[in-house]
Amino acid sequence: MPQATGCRLLDHPSAPGEAITCGAMSSSDAAPTGGVTTATTADTRRGAPTSDPPPARPLSEAIRALRDGVDALLVGQEEAKLGVLLGLVAREHVFLEGPPGCGKSVLAEGAARVLGARSHLVAFHRDTRESDLLGDSVLQRSKRRGDEPDRGRRGGALERIRVALAPGPMLRAEVVVLEEISRAPGEALAPLLRILGARRALGESLPLESTIATAPLDGPGTPVDPLEPGQLDRFAIQVRLRGLAESRRWWAVQRLLERSCDSARTDCEALPVLRPGERQAIQDRVDAMPLGEELMARYHEWVRRVRALAAAADGEALISDRAFGRLALRILRAHAVLRSAAVAEPADLRALRLMMGRRLPPEILELLDDVTEDLVRPREQAQADGHESSRGASSSLGDEGLEADGDGGDHLSLDGSEVASPPVGEDEEEREVGLVERPAPPADVAELLRAFEGRIDRGRSDPGDDPGGQPRSYRPLRRLDELLDGDLVEAILFAEGSLPGSPRTYRRTRRNAGGAVVILRDVSSSMAGQRNTWAGQVVRALVEVAARRRMRVGYVEFHHRALPREVAGRLLHRSYPRLFQLAANAHPLGQTNYEEPLSLALESLRGGRGRNRHVVMLTDGLPITGDTRVRGERLLAQRLGVCLHTVFIGEGACPAVLDEISQETGGLRYQARPEDGGLRVAARGGDATASGSLVRRAS
Structure with a gap:
């Protein structure tokens, strides 16, 4: 049976909700054999108006209906829903990236239906061709009357055969869902990227407004080629989704389970919510939205700070002068329209985070909220206090002394941590860590820090076994799969059975780099007062040590429960300014439990590579709840090779369990005793790694 590969499309404009997938189709019976289908969504047909259009409503109500319609598509994933809304109205x-099952396709297809635009879905695979996107070439036959000399010879008529194009989805649709775009071969990807940038094909403008592309996360086991940064630059919005359980959003998991048990709700119920003409009116409003002078000044400062952060971390910020600048201004306008604002304001800078999913290195992306909030909250605080003033481009954009605890202003909420960020100074060259301006510490913990730095540096310099490291020496064979990396002659003799013993293989090693440290801070009621202040100073000093070595840091406060202070859903991160803020805002309460925080810290370090992994626990008393001997956690730390360092803050004798924890895992043992208005920090139990010092209270 002959086969015709491509998309068999209708000649008339497609209706909203028409889905197209690309593959092979039989030319005889037109039955789908590989997935090339054109299907019209029944829900969209039901939602089409059958009577006179309803009366007009205010544009703000239409925007609210659009937001509610998109919000009802998916449980959680607020950032992704806001990003899709911004892309559609702008x-x-x-570009949506995430693991399977997090709702990328549901959100993309449902948002296109809710918008009410002519939409298509294109599912990419390795055999997708250019004709699957632009359309197939067909032969058209036409007849016309010939001239006088031709009539007698040709029967009075001429026949013309010409090649015409049956338009494909990219030429006819207003919104296209590009599913699994990273699977697209070069033959289809090249024309697709040209259309995304120019919005033109075959010399004509296209009705295409937006595309929503989905892709899996990049990883060693991902059987796809990730898009290059230059290719991703066509996508204004770039959002990385995470699973609800992975993000520990248990309330959303519960809602999702309740929704899945409701047989009356399905993902296919998304219907257009906008009335005729409202979509065009919203998009026209985006084009006409004015940008205030203060917003433009703060936007330029935002770009400068983001570039400086990327340069300080030896990363690359893909913020192009032409493409990113144009796209950013449109997203700022769209965010203001979704807020139903009259003019775009500094609060709209928060929307720029949704553009940076693949434009910034992950460690810089963690710090982006701090940069943005530093430029937004002073303005919102001034509005709350009734002292709003218009400041131009020459005004100070990083005013110190303004409190950063505003309520967030009138803006669409983004999914993330609600902890306020510390003020960031203007003079970035004077920052020792390169992230925030650091005042002189009121206490000196030099001895403890020197000992801790020594342990970290020793872990960084010691070589460890690594299959991808350099061959340094020989060692005995331990597994049969190591024969491929062994001495060739001995391997042959071993295979023949003439070698006594086992053959030698290479011992490949690599020096440990980076590393991670989890700081456990006791915030039980006995730590109130000056002890809480001292503990905060120690935490800050430890974070500074880790920041200078680009280590990932986790921070957990504990009393009778463990309180992990996560940033963007992760316990281990490099958002050092946020940790400084958290360390200064601890509130002692409750009793002491060692088991839960130690278990949480070790589980977060379980998948780490290398031996440079540490846990530092600051406490002032015996545990009251949980396993007071933490036997299971001590064994787990030894098995993982994690060093548990303990710092006891108090005048009495140090609990024996702290000494056992440190001795069994090779950690440091310190005790801090109040003395002469300060705090004396010294090694416990004759530990020779440090001699102790007197920490004086700052005047």
């Missing part, structure tokens, strides 16, 4: 492209 007529820009959206």
Whole structure:
């Protein structure tokens, strides 16, 4: 049976909700054999108006209906839903990246239906061709009357055969969902990227408004090629989704389970919510939205700070002068329209985070909220206090002394941590860590820090076994799969059975780098007062040590429960300014439990590579709840090779369990005793790694 590969499309404009997938189709019976289908969503047909259009409503109500319609598509994933909304109303492209099952396709397809635009879905695979996107070439036959000399010879008529193009989805649709775009071969990807950038094909403008592309996360086991940064630059919105359980959003998991048990709700119920003409009115409002002078000044400062952060971390910020600048201004306008604002304001800078999913290195992306909030909250605080003033481009954008605890202003909430960020100074060259301006510490913990730095540096310099490291020496064979990396002659003799013993293989090693440290801070009621202040100073000093070595840091406060202070859903991160803020805002309460925080810290370090992994626990008393001997956690730390360092803050004798924890895992043992208005920090139990010092209270 002959086969015709490609998309068999209708000649008339497609209706909203029409889905197209690309593959092979039989030319005889037109039955789908590989997935090339054109299907019209029944829900969309039901939602089409059958009577006179309803009366007009205010544009703000239409925007609210659009937001509610998109919000009802998916449980959680607020950032992704906001990003899709911004892309659709701004007529820009959206890139959604995440693991399977997090709702990328449901959100993309449902948002296109809710918008009420002519939409198509294109599912990419390795055999997708250019014709699957642009359309197939067909032969058209036409007849016309010939001239006088031709009539007698040709029967009075001429026949013309010409090649015409049956338009494909990219030429006819207003919104296209590009599913699994990272699977697209070069033959289809090249024309697709040209269309995304130019919005033109075959010399004509296209009705295309937006595309929503989905892709899996990049990883060693991902059987796809990730898009390059230059290719991703076509997408204004770039959002990375995470699973609800992975993000520990248990309330959303519960809602999702309740929704899945409700047989009356399905993902296919998304219907258009906008009335005729409202979509065009919203998009026209985006084009006409004015940008205030203060917003432009703060936007330029935002770009400068983001570039400086990327340069300080030896990363690359893909913030192009032409493409990113144009796209960013449209996203700022769209965010203001979704807020139903009259003019775009500094609060709209928060929307820029949704553009940076693949434009910044992950460690810089963690710090982006701090940069943005430093530029936004002073303005919101001034509005709350009734002292709003208009400041131009020459005004100070990083005013110190303004409190950063505003309520967030009137803006669409983004999914993330609600902890306020510390003020960031203007003079970035004078920052020792390169992230925030650091005042002189009121206490000196030099002895403890020197000992801790020594342990970290020793872990960084010691070589460890690594299959991808350099061959340094020989060692005995331990597994049969190591024969491929062994001495060739001995391997042959071993295979023949003539070698006594086992053959030698290479011992490949690599020096440990980076590393991670989890700081456990006791915030039980006995730590109130000056002890709480001292503990905060120690935490800050430890974070500074880790920051200078680009280590990932986790921070957990504990009393009778463990309180992990996560940033963007992760316990281990490099958002050092946020940790400084958290360390200064601890509130002692409750009793002491060692088991839960130690278990949480060790589980977070379980998948780490290398031996440079540490846990530092600051406490002032015996545990009251949980396993007071933490036997299971001590064994787990030894098995993982994690060093548990303990710092006891108090005048009495140090609990024996702290000495056992440190001795069994090779950690440091310190005790801090109040003395002469300060705090004396010294090694416990004759530990020779440090001699102790007197920490004086700052005047």
